Amino acid sequence: MTNDDSIVFIVDDDIRIREALGELLASYGIATHAFASAGEYVEADKPKRPACLLLDVELPDINGLDLQNQIADGDHPPIVFITGHGDIPSTVRAIKHGAVDFLTKPFSDAALMQAIRTALAQDRKARAERADLGVLRQRYLDLTPREREVLPLVTSGLLNKQAAAELGISEVTLQIHRRNVMQKMAAVSLADLVRIAEKLEIPVTHSRRTGEDEK
Amino acid sequence: MITAPYLDRFGFALAGCGAGLVLARLINSPIGHVAAIAAVMAALGLVMAAVALLADRKRVKRVSGKAEQALRIIESMPALAWFADVEGKFLYTSRSPRVFTGLPKEDLAATKDDEFGFRNVVHPDDLDRLLQTWRRSLRTGHDYNCEHRMWHANGGYRWCRSFGLPTRDGDGRIVGWYGTTIDIDELKTAEAALREHERSLQQLIDTVPVLIWRLSPQGNPVYFNKQLVEYIGVPVAQLGSIDAVVEAIIHPDDASAVRNAVQRGIETGEAFGLRHRLRQSDGTYRWVDARAQPMCNGDGNIVQWYGVCLDIDAQMHAEDALRRSERKLQQLTDAVPALVWSTEPDGTPTYVSKRFTEATGATLEDIASSDGRPSLSVVHPEDRPEAIAAFRRSCEAGAPYLQRYRQVRRGGIYRWTETRAEPLRDDAGNIIQWYGVSVDIHDMMCAQQAMQHSERQLQLLVDTVPTQIWCVTPKGEPSYINKTMMDYIGMKLEDFDAEGGLRSAIGDLVHPDDRDALYGALSHSFRTGERFALRFRNRRADGIYRWQEGRADPLRSERGEIIQWYGTNVDIHDQLATEEALRNSTRQLQQMIDAVPINILSFDPSGKLTSASKRYLERVGTPPAHIEDFEGLARHLAHPDDLPIMLPRALDGFSTGTPFVNRFRRRDKDDAYPWIEARAQPLRDAGGAIVQWYMVSIDIGDEVRAHEALRKREQELSQLVDALPVHIWSWTPAGKLAYVNKRSLEDLGLSSATFEDTTTVARDLVHPEDAPEVLRTSLSCLRTGDPFMMRYRRRWKDGSYRWMEGRCEPLRDRDGKIMHWYQVSIDIDDQVRTDEALRESERSLRQLVETLPAMIDCAAPNGEPIYRSQQLREFLGYELDALDGTGKTRLDGTLDAGVHPDDLAGVKERYAHSLATGEPYARRHRLRRFDGEYRWVETRAEAMRDAEGTIVQWNVMCLDIDGEVRAQEALRLAQERLARASQAASLAELSASIAHEVNQPLAAVVANSHACQRWLSAEPPNIDRAHRTVERIIRDANAAADVVSRIRALFKQSMDSRVSMTLASLVAEARELMAEEALRRSVRMEFEVERGLPPVAVDRVQLQQVLINLIRNGMEAMEALANGKVLRLRMRRVAATIQTEINDRGRGLEHPDRIFEPFFTTKAHGMGMGLAICRSIIESHGGKLWAETNETAGATFIFTLPIEARDAA
Structure with missing residues (x-):
């Protein structure tokens, strides 16, 4: 497996492990970048490529699991844990928090490569999704404030009449806004727009029925 | 005159006019009047507008109703509105003039001579003016405006104002006049009152005899009162600015002062005043005192400056005259050639004349001390206290003051001054002032002092000459004796009996034996006038009679009469005594010469023998008669060997007159030749001519013998010195080489005359490297006198250099003066070379040690x-x-x-x-x-x-050995840490951590192995990298092995640390360690340890591990129990062992035999190592560990330890 653009980050305090893993992955044609501590890893300037993090649980500065928690908010690469002696609670905790695998030293190359391949594939997908979402976000930001008001009403399924009443504007005006929204968000249909809204996590604020009930 | 239809046309306009009037009523003020006028004008304007609309009659009719209403309003107003035609005939008045004026209509009608009907309504005084104004307006078309009195219905004239404007048609022709007449009587009256008031004020200001003026805040003249205008002859209007004022009416000399004063006043806002000369209308200047004060408004801003000028010319002139007179007096006082001054009655200085200041350099301030008293600082410090005291006395007594003292002059010199002062009294006799004058009497005082001085000098001279001086009258009465004489005789002139005259004086003074002779001699002189001279004895003050030489000469008048005899007595007592003593001394000397054991000869200048001392004659014998001179004597007596040396020297001495010494052998009476030393010396008279030769000869036989002995010793010494294997040199104090021993000469290959001083020696003999230092040190020693000690290389005769140690010390005479330097130089070459070798050896040794x-x-x-x-x-x-x-x-x-x-x-x-x-x-x-x-x-x-x-x-x-010790220390610490960790942790956890240690390198080994495999199986195989991975595999596998052996070593190491201890303390520790866990697990621990158990040699840490492991096992076994979790430990002595039982109430044991096998476990997370290790520990201590299932419930673990501990290892 040779994939030019991917990289594996190795964080382990034992230089022997770093060397051995580097060597092993090199033999598989995978680029690696090794760090001796969590701190080094966090501070390093990491390339924006599909990546995977091989993380030792026992680290000199902070525990690998804690590092996992710390970076959970950001867009970090999928993690494969490696440990000298794995216990069940740690394993469970790591997997629960999204680790791809939890390998106990010594491990076979097959297990390792399987975990790394899974992780890289995951990251590649996540990156693509993040890129799509970025485009959608930019489109959303290009909407006018009024159009941003119109969007959730429309995607909530309100009739034009209802949406116009909600905003206190005429139906004609609302239709103009709606057309603009569709155009700007590059939605081919209302269903498409609903899907986009979902991706952007725009909440469904109204339902048609509720509106009728009030009437 | 006015018809209703006509009015219709204007009704609408008049309504507006009425409204305006209502407005005017509301504003009851002069301005209000104007406004009212304006309003009426406006209304009338509208009327005219209506006229323009006459064509549309219908419209007029439509509003006529309203116009009537307005008309009523306007007619009820207290003002008159009117309208006149182009001729000035009144066509309309807003109300009937009759109502307004209260006069019958006829009175108002225009007549032939009363063209406008004014005559009866307008005050006769105003009529002409009114008519004139009205006609002018009619003629010119200008606005009509006139104030006049008008008859009022109340029965009297009231002031009114009439105002009219022309109205024009489209071509600009006047078609009519409209106007109003308003009652302004009250206003007028008030104005008149005001004007009256102002006039009276103005009159007041104009009539007060003060020049009053006013300036704007900027300082420009605004107002001058009449007096001022008359005074200066210029109205204020001509003087637009302060500069103009200054230029026009201020004396040029005062111009800038005035400008500045005004300027400053304006800038600061403060009142100002000054005196200056003001120009009168006739062109003369007079002094005035000008003062100005600002008036401020409520905000404090200056609104106006008010000023007055007072004519003070007379006063100024009076002052001026006074000052001139004073100056004249002053000049007079200053011109008097004396220093004039005055003081208060108490002495405070009030005045000093200019001359005083010129002369003394002191001003009034200088002489008045700070407390106001006169300091008399001008008086010489020596005279000052007396002068002050005298002046005080005078002040107190009121008596005139006269004092002479030295007074200072410019340049600090003092001159004698006579100062007189007298008081000036008022009519009541009280002193009001002291006037004093100081006259310079210095020259007089100096002359007087000089004279006194010269007289005193003369007296002093006479008194101090060491001669007794006396005067006698021609009759022989003593008239004067000088002080020397008084002191000598202890009497004064007064002590002589005046009656007794000369004889009585002689009787008092002169030795009884000499009295008659003296008297006779004196009498003779007095009689004959010849000089008197006599030796006689006089009694001195102490009563002793001493010889005197008395002399006296007469002083004669021009006529030759004797006026006075002047005489002196000189004490010659000592002189006489000396002469006597000298005579005695000569005699004694002769005796002495004869007695001393030396031989004395004397010769006359030609060498002829004149005398020989007695001793000589006894020793040598009387020379034969034929021998008369020195040469003959010498040939007769001197040893033949010595004669050729001594005789020429002697003859030479005689001929040149120089003293000479000869040592020679002289034949004595017994024909022996002893050594003598003969010294000859000439005696010279005052003129330097030789009077006599004296020759002294002394026996020096002993001395010569001693000398001989000395020379011999010296020779021996010299031999010694030459023979010594050292170099001995001596130097003069100046550094010249004085002596070099033979040895040096030989060693150094020198002849004795080669060297002169230190410099050449140092240069030629000392190694060039040492020479500068040697020279410097030796010169320094010569200078300071310090001993010299140095090591240096000296050049040997074969040209080689050898190390020498030179020591040089000075020899001093009794006074400490250096006579000679002696130097010894020792050859230390061999020693130095040995030293060097030694030093080299030491250095290398030291280096060895140091490195x-x-x-x-x-x-x-x-x-x-x-x-x-x-x-x-x-x-x-x-x-x-x-x-x-x-x-x-x-x-x-x-x-x-x-x-x-x-x-x-x-x-x-x-x-x-x-x-x-x-x-x-x-x-x-x-x-x-x-x-x-x-x-x-x-x-x-x-x-x-x-x-x-x-x-x-x-x-x-x-x-x-720090590194070593620290390494050991680190190892020990690691062990301790491990022990501590393992005390609290279960062996299972311990083994897990060991596993981690091992797994780490193992993981690397596995990963590297895989990598290696891949490198090898690649196409083509990457051998280099495979090699590298294999190397790493070997390295990491070894690391794993190291870990294992290190752990083993740890356990092995701890076996060495067995100490003898009581197990009770160990149990207590274990209980403490487990207390927390027991609480957590709700297990009750019941420990029972027998008292007085003997100590056992154990590894504390290992045994702790066993105890904790077993206790924890027991607790874990009871995990499932709901309650009644009791863990019991019992320790007691059983035979030669101490047996410990740990008992739990768990499920008991299924395989009591297998549980001790390694990796056998019943626990979910256990590794099955704990009990196996426990057993191995106990067995290594020589004990046993086994387990039993309880009869009731649970299991009991038992281990024994032998009391006689034996090392099982």
Whole structure:
């Protein structure tokens, strides 16, 4: 497996492990970048490529699991844990928090490569999704404030009449806004727009029925 | 005159007019009137507009109703609105003039001579003016405006104002006039009252005899009162600015002062005033006192300056006259050639004349002291107290003051001054002022003093000449004796009997034996006038009679009469006594010469023998008669051998007159020739001519013999000096070479005359490298007199250089003056070369010691360090001598400063022991390095002994073993940490951590193996990288093996640390460690330990592990129980062992035999190692561990330990 653009980050305090893993992955044609501590890893300037993090649980500065928690908010690469002696609670905790695998030293190359391949594939997908979402976000930001008001009403399924009443504007005006929204968000249909809204996590604020009930 | 239809046309406009009037009513003020007028005008304007609309009659009719209403309003107003045609005929008045004026209509009608009907309504005084104005307006078309009195319905004239404007048609032709007449009587009356008031004020201002003026805030003149205008003859209007004022009416000399004063006043806002000359209308200037004050409004801003000028010209002139008169007087006073001054009655100076200040340089301020009293600082300090006191006395008594004192003059010189002062009294006789005058009397005083001085000098001269001077009248009465004489005779002139005259005086003074002679001589002189001269004895004050030589001469008048005899007495007593003594002395001398044991001869200048002393004659015998002179005598007596030497010298002496000395043998009476020394010296008279030769001869036989002996000794010494194997030189104090011994000459190959001084010796004989230093030092020694000691190389005769040690010391005479320098130079060449070899050897040894990678210290037998190698010095960071002077010995200093406080006592004790016994010393301790870090060192010391076995030195070596010790320490700490960890942790956890240690390298091995496999199976195989991975595999596998052996070593190591201890304490510790866990698990621990159990040798940590492991096992076994979790431990002595039972109430054991096998476990997370390790520990202690299932519930683990502990390892 040779994939030019991917990289594996190795964080382990034992230089022997770093060397051995580097060597092993090199033999598989995978680029690696090794760090001796969590701190080094966090501070390093990491390339924006599909990546995977091989993380030792026992680290000199902070525990690998804690590092996992710390970076959970950001867009970090999928993690494969490696440990000298794995216990069940740690394993469970790591997997629960999204680790791809939890390998106990010594491990076979097959297990390792399987975990790394899974992780890289995951990251590649996540990156693509993040890129799509970025485009959608930019489109959303290009909407006018009024159009941003119109969007959730429309995607909530309100009739034009209802949406116009909600905003206190005429139906004609609302239709103009709606057309603009569709155009700007590059939605081919209302269903498409609903899907986009979902991706952007725009909440469904109204339902048609509720509106009728009030009437 | 006015018809209703006509009015219709204007009704609408009039309504507006009425509204305007209502408005005007509301504003009851002059301005209101104007506004009212304006409003009416506006209304009338509208009327005219209506006229323009006449064409549309219908429209007029439509509004006529409203117009009537407005008309009513306007007609009820208290003002008259009117409309006149182009001729001035009134066509309309807003109300009937009759109503307004209260006059019948006829009175108002226009008549032939009353064209407009004004006559009866308008005040006769105003009529013409009114008519004139009205006609002018009619003629010119200008606005009509006139104030006039008009008859009022109330029955009287009231002031009104009539105002009219023309109205024009489209071509600009006047078509009519409209206007109003308003009652302004009240206004007018008020105005009149005001004007009256102002007029009276104006009159007041104009009539007060003061020049009053007003300036704007900017300082420009606004108003001058009448007086001022008349005064200066210029109205204010012509003087637009302050500059104009200054230019026009201010004296040019005062112009800038006035400008400045005004300017300053304006800037500061403060009142100002000044005196200046003001120009009168006739062109003369008069002095005025001008003052100005600002008036401020409520905000404090200046609105106006009010000023007055008072004519003070007369006053100024009076002052001026007074000043002139005073100046004249002043000049007069200053011109008087005396220093004039005045003071208050109490003496406070009030005035000094100019001349006074000129002369003394002191002004009035200078002479008045700070308290106002006269300081008389101008008086000479010596005279000042007296002058002050006298002046005070005069002041108090009121008496005139006269004092002479020295007064200072410019330049600080003092001159005698006579000062007189007299009081000036008022009518009542009280002193009002003192007037004084000081006259310079210096020249007079000086002359007087000079005279007194010269007289005193003369008197002094007469009194101090050491001669008794006396005067006698021609009759023989003593008239004067000088002080010397008075002192001599102890009497004064008055003491003589005046009656007795000369005889009585002689009787008092002169020796009885001489009285008659003296009297006779004096009488003779008096009679004949011849000079008197006589020796006689006079009685001195002490009663002793002393010889006097008396002389007297007469002083004659021009006519030759004797006026006075002047005489002197000179004491010649001592002189006479000396003469007597001299005579005696000569006699004695002769006797002496004859008595002393030397031979004396005397010769006359030609060499002829004149006398011989008695001794000579006795010793040598009387010379034969034929021998008369020195030469003959010499030939007769001198040893033939000596004669050729002594005779020429003697003859030469005689001929030149120089003294001479001869040593020779002289034949004596017994024909022996003893050595004598003859010295001859000429006696010269006052003129230098030789009067006599004296020759003294003394026997010097002993001396000559001694000299002989000395020479012999010297010769011996010289031989000695020459024979000594050293170089002996001597130098003069100036550094000239005086002597060089033979040895030096031989060694150095020199002849004695080669060298002269130090410089050449140093240059020629000393090695060029040493020469400058030798020369410098030797010259310095010569200068200071310090001894000289140096080592240097001296050139030998064969040209080689040899090391010499030169010492040179001065020989001093009794006074400490240097007579000679003696130098001894010793050949130390061999010694120096040996020294050098030794030093070289020492240096290499020292280098050896210094470079050895160990710190070396040498100490005296008492332990005091005497040497330290550089390594040690660098380690300690100080030199050995830094320890001196601290009050401690060097050893204590070193130990106290360097050895770690915890180790100090032990080190000192060991040192003391070694020093006392001589046993070698060895100890490890911490030593403070220069940077403050304590490092472990191993110090070993051994005594160095001499042949007899006495300790001569201690040699100490100190090795820095810090790294080693720390490594051991680290290992020990790791063990302790492990032990501590394992005490609390279960063995299972311990083994897990061991597993991690092993797994780490194993993981690397596995990964590397896979990598290697891949490199090898690649196409083509990557052998290089495969190699690299294999190398790593080997390395990591070894690391894993190391881990295992390290763990083994740990356990093995701890077996060594068995100590004998009571197990009770161990149990207590274990209970404490498990207390928390027991609480957590709700397990009750019941421990029962038998008292007085003997101690057992155990590894504390290992046994702790066993106890904790078993306790924890028991607790874990009871995990499932709901309650009644009791863990019981019982320890007691069973035969020769101590047996410990740990009992739980768990499920019991299924395989009591297998549980001790490694990797057998019943627990979910256990590794099955705990019990196996426990058993191995107990067995290694020589005990047993087994388990039993309880009869009721649970299991019991039992282990025994032998009391006689034996090492099972």
